[in-house]
Amino acid sequence: MPRLFTGLEVPRHVADVLALKRGGLHGARWIDPENYHITLRFIGDVDHNTANEVADMLDHLVNSEAFTIRLDHLGTFGGDKPRALYAGANPNAALSRLQAAQERVLQRLGLRPEGRKFLPHVALARLRNVSPIDVAQSIAFAGHFGPYEFPVERFVLYSSRDSVGGGPYRVEETYPLAA
Template sequence: MPRLFTGLELPTDLAAALTGARGGLHGARWIDPENYHITLRFIGDVDHGLARDVYGLLAEIHRDPLEVTIEGLDAFGGKRPRAIVARVVPDRALLELQAAHERQIRKAGAAPEGRKFSPHITLARLRDASPLDVADYLAVRGAFPRFTFTARRFVLYSSRDSVGGGPYVVEAAYPLG
């Protein structure tokens, strides 16, 4: 059964810039830069029939290319931080694209996404990182410079069953515009 999700790829210059945030945090498992992406919809482990339906229904999404802006680093997890992320501005075009993914994937028969969409790029997964260490890390590196790029396609990714972090494979690409 494939594990699928949809997302936006990052330009290589942004991925290279984000690698400068790596290191200096005990308990962090850093994601390889070639696996950086913005998840639009996690689908999960699905049978091949649902995967085929998702593949076809995503082709019905027609949107213009969109500007995507990264605005700094943050942590997810509150008092028990579980990830270091780059924040993505949740502008209207991005939210509409994500909502279109949700509709099409549900139309294919997948269960609704239970989590609120919070666009981000995962840089590291944290295990036993102290909140104080995470706060110190963000105080030093959290002011990542604002970066904007144009997304001209979205992709359907597959991944191996694991705790996350790749490797991710582009199964299909869908142009925007």
């Protein structure tokens, strides 16, 4: 069974800059820069027939418009028990429309709705047994952050192996966005 999700690729020049934020945080499992992406919709483990239906249905979204992403801050998920460090993207209307359109298409296929609110970000590290103070100090030590902008001209259907996250990810299909 493939494990699928849709996302946006992070260009190499931006990934290289984000990778400079790696290190100095005990308990962080840093994600390799070639696996940086912005998840639009986690689909999960599906059978091969469903995977083919997903790939076909996403073709109907190619009329979505191209846009620009702006990464403008570092943040964490998990509150008092941080579990991830990320580079946050500034939401914009085109990004929100693309994500919402994917959600609608995938629900029409019978997939369960995404339970979490969409928060566009690039995961940089998975955290385990890291105190919030250590994370805050690491973010402060990282210094000035961006902003880093890049154009988005397509979205991607990714597959991943069953793991705790962080890759490796494989591009299964690409879907161009209208200029």
